[in-house]
Amino acid sequence: MFTHFNQIEKSVHYPQDRKLFIGLNPYAFLIIGIVFLGIMGAAWIQFLVYGLPKDPSLALLSITEVKVKGFPLWLILCHWVNFFFLMILIKSGLSILMDHPRLYWNKGCTPGSEWLKFTPLIVPKDKLWTAKDDARYISPIIGLPGYRHTVGIARGWHFIHVLFFVLNGIIFITLLFAGDQWQRITPSSWQIIPDAWAVFVHYATFNLPIEPDGFYHYNALQQISYFGVIFILGPLAMLSGVCMSPAIDNRFYWLPKLFGNRQGARSAHFLVMLAYVAFIIVHVTMVVITGFVRNMNHITLGTDNPADYTGLYIGSAIILFTIAFFVYAHWVSWKRPRWVQRTDAFINGNLWQFTINKLKPRAYLKKKDISPFFWPNGNLPISEKWKKLAENKFKDYKLKVGGLVENPVELSLDDIKNLGKEQNITMHHCVQGWTGVAEWGGLPIKVLVDLVKPHPSVTTVVFYSFGEGLYGGMYYDTITLDNCLKPASILAWEMNYELLSEVHGAPLRLRVENQLGYKMVKWIERIEFVETYKTIGKGYGGKNEDDEYFDLIANV
């Protein structure tokens, strides 16, 4: 549509292999199958042996004095606003998911251990296969922005709108309890459970239960579903969402344990999304088959009229508006990606900078937590200089540290090792969604800062790599001086008690533990202290921020 890729962009975003593949682990398949067949089987056995249970909605019809009826305007608005934002979150979430198309319950993300994957590929053992190679294509009709490896922009859409989604939810729940509307969706006795089951047996055996007319009453299953979506799915979505943040993980390490671990939270976040999608499908189907015209008046006008088509027109207009928004969002994603990146930085960058970033990250992982596998990322340097140094085991390597400093230095690996060493066991969070735990040993950057004495005007430290970015050109990233001084910010030469391997960044790489993986430059060539990142590269703070629209502030 609006996209014109050059050759190299095409190979990244629109690869030849675009097949959709869904691979469910046999155990997961078995568990899901047993649960599904168990529930359906129970409903059918009850139906065949005892006949249809008495429809609990029958009792509702005999109530003549209905206390809470109809839908006020605020409720109608919240409902549609919620629909709009939920669509954005689901679509952008799917794009994020496809950048690392595997879901696990273990925090090391060992290939083969996933319970669900969206790639037919088996990670090759005999050649370098990076997490970026592993990303999959998703149609822009389903994802936002779709295509392959668009995680930067997808995160932008996701994080900008999640705040509005949550805000709308808070307004909705506040107004729900401020008035009497809460009574419609809050079950008042445990009787709701057998009643909801009785309604379910009707549906499961293809018998439509009595329609009590949602304007006045919901049937038991409907009430329990609405209650669950609002009070269980909503909080679960938020909780599993924040548990994926390295900033949260590093400060409130017990939180992701609610889901087992960080990857459990990612899997749970996905399952919550599936539950939302399942709910939407069933909900829309029911709206259509239980009196479409009348129902549409309920949820757009707040009237109970079975013959007036106005509600249907308004509902269709809202849906068309949403579709039009996605066409616009597609245009923005490819023609004005900086808008998304800047808006996200403005909203979330500031939000996190002034809240959670004030707290210190903590190391809490133990030797036994170290992952057996650690996904590699990025292209090995192709520069002759690095290759020569590598041949000689980096004996001739000199790290140049300069810029706005009183005392610029050139240090060999031995010089650096003599300056000091700190070891940390930490979890690495790649922006793509995978994680891995490793031990890192190296020089605290603070020692280096004290040695070179930056000018008071310095705010930012630039780390230049021997390697190149995805689209070519030198890889670099910037870290705020403030983050460089945090504990566990080190220049590492050691990984898991061994000298850093070439793949993982020899001779030196960065570890800054409250940041996402792409900030941790590998194969460091030199370091520069500057006043602002705006004058470096394209001015967005790093190679990935310049070329792939990754978050300007990666404290999330």
Ligand SMILES: Nc1nc2c(c(=O)[nH]1)N[C@H]1C(S)=C(S)[C@@H](COP(=O)(O)O)O[C@H]1N2
């Ligand atoms: N020079 C350079 N450093 C880099 C990258 C890169 O492409 N080039 N990729 C980054 C990303 S996206 C991640 S997740 C980590 C991966 O580190 P690992 O290969 O040790 O897992 O390195 C980061 N450092």
Ligand SMILES: [Mo]
């Ligand atoms: Mo990454």
